[in-house]
Amino acid sequence: MISQGLLLPNIQTEWVDSFKAEYSSVIMDTLLFLAKQAEEIRDFQLLLKLADAMLIQDSIDEDALQFKCKALLSLGKKNAALSFYTSFCHNYKNMLAEDYPVPFTKLL
Numbered sequence: 001m002i003s004q005g006l007l008l009p010n011i012q013t014e015w016v017d018s019f020k021a022e023y024s025s026v027i028m029d030t031l032l033f034l035a036k037q038a039e040e041i042r043d044f045q046l047l048l049k050l051a052d053a054m055l056i057q058d059s060i061d062e063d064a065l066q067f068k069c070k071a072l073l074s075l076g077k078k079n080a081a082l083s084f085y086t087s088f089c090h091n092y093k094n095m096l097a098e099d100y101p102v103p104f105t106k107l108l
Contacts, residue, residue, distance in 0.1 A: 024057050024058075027057055028054060028057050028058065028061070031050050031053055031054045031057070032054070032063055034050050035047055035050040035051060035054070035063070035064075035067045038050055039067065039070070042074070044070075044071040044074040044075050045071075045075070047067050047068075047070070047071040048067075048068060048071035048072065048075070050067065051064045051065075051067035051068035051071060052064075052068065054067070055068070059091055059095075060088070060091060060092045060095055060096070062102075065084075065085070065088050065107070066107055066108065068081075068084055069081045069084065069085055069104075069107055069108060070108050072084065073108065081104075082104060085104045085107065088100065
């Protein structure tokens with residue numbers, strides 16, 4: 001199950017790395033496709049779940065950030081959206097050593 005976490009997180013060998021990267025790529029492509037459909041039909045509960053699954057695969061995925069914030073705002077959870085955005089920006093800066101370039105007000 002995708003929401004359980006990354007594939008083989010405790011195995012760090014070269015031959016498995018390419019398999020894990022391909023698996024993650026396919027998963028992210030599928031989740032992105034499904035999230036766009038959920039957004040189109042305005043199923044914000046599903047969109048939130050898909051965004052969370054995307055963030056398990058890549059904690060600084062910008063599409064997932066947008067989907068999650070949009071879903072939270074649409075569900076009336078503005079404080080949760082802003083809190084998540086702030087946390088995302090902090091994580092982004094820690095990982096990439098640069099500020100996230102898109103302000104919350106321009107995210108959606």
